[in-house]
Amino acid sequence: xxxxxxxxxxxxxxxxxxxxxxxxxxxxxxxxxxxxxxxxxxxxxxxxxxxxxxxxxxxxxxxxxxxxxxxxxxxxxxxxxxxxxxxxxxxxxxxxxxxxxxxxxxxxxxxxxxxxxxxxxxxxxxxxxxxxxxxxxxxxxxxxxxxxxxxxxxxxxxxxxxxxxxxxxxxxxxxxxxxx
Ligand code: SF4
Numbered sequence: 001x002x003x004x005x006x007x008x009x010x011x012x013x014x015x016x017x018x019x020x021x022x023x024x025x026x027x028x029x030x031x032x033x034x035x036x037x038x039x040x041x042x043x044x045x046x047x048x049x050x051x052x053x054x055x056x057x058x059x060x061x062x063x064x065x066x067x068x069x070x071x072x073x074x075x076x077x078x079x080x081x082x083x084x085x086x087x088x089x090x091x092x093x094x095x096x097x098x099x100x101x102x103x104x105x106x107x108x109x110x111x112x113x114x115x116x117x118x119x120x121x122x123x124x125x126x127x128x129x130x131x132x133x134x135x136x137x138x139x140x141x142x143x144x145x146x147x148x149x150x151x152x153x154x155x156x157x158x159x160x161x162x163x164x165x166x167x168x169x170x171x172x173x174x175x176x177x178x179x180x
Contacts, residue, residue, distance in 0.1 A: 118177070123143050125138055
């Protein structure tokens with residue numbers, strides 16, 4: 001697998017990401033405090049999607065899903081802000097990252113059908129999530145955020161030697177794909 005990861009990094013860059021890095025799943029620490037922060041519901045989607053707590057399962061269940069994998073790819077989209085009030089670029093960078101994730105996930109699933117995608121924010125596949133009344137409509141494609149699985153993104157980047165922050169005037173979104 002490590003030999004193939006360089007090729008997959010190229011695919012990620014072709015999808016528009018600014019930066020990529022190899023993710024060794026053994027470095028991942030699952031943190032209760034990160035998961036607990038979801039319940040504060042700053043994002044407004046806690047308890048609203050199958051991809052998010054509590055619908056995505058307990059932290060132990062999430063960790064068990066992660067530990068089935070050995071390798072992955074970290075992917076980032078960095079926006080350059082004109083100033084600290086440049087909300088337009090902040091919003092656009094988030095949208096760009098979502099589009100990059102979608103394009104990358106489609107390509108990767110053709111190569112690795114059992115891969116697991118974790119982006120920023122909850123799953124956006126359906127206009128309205130089936131949660132909680134009906135099962136997830138696309139369980140194979142559904143994607144959770146790294147935080148929903150208890151991952152502190154800055155630590156994951158640092159532990160895999162990929163910067164998390166690219167300096168003043170930048171904003172970076174990070175996601176990852178775990179590969180069987
Ligand atoms: S695929 Fe659809 S139903 Fe499943 S988590 Fe995503 S939005 Fe919800």
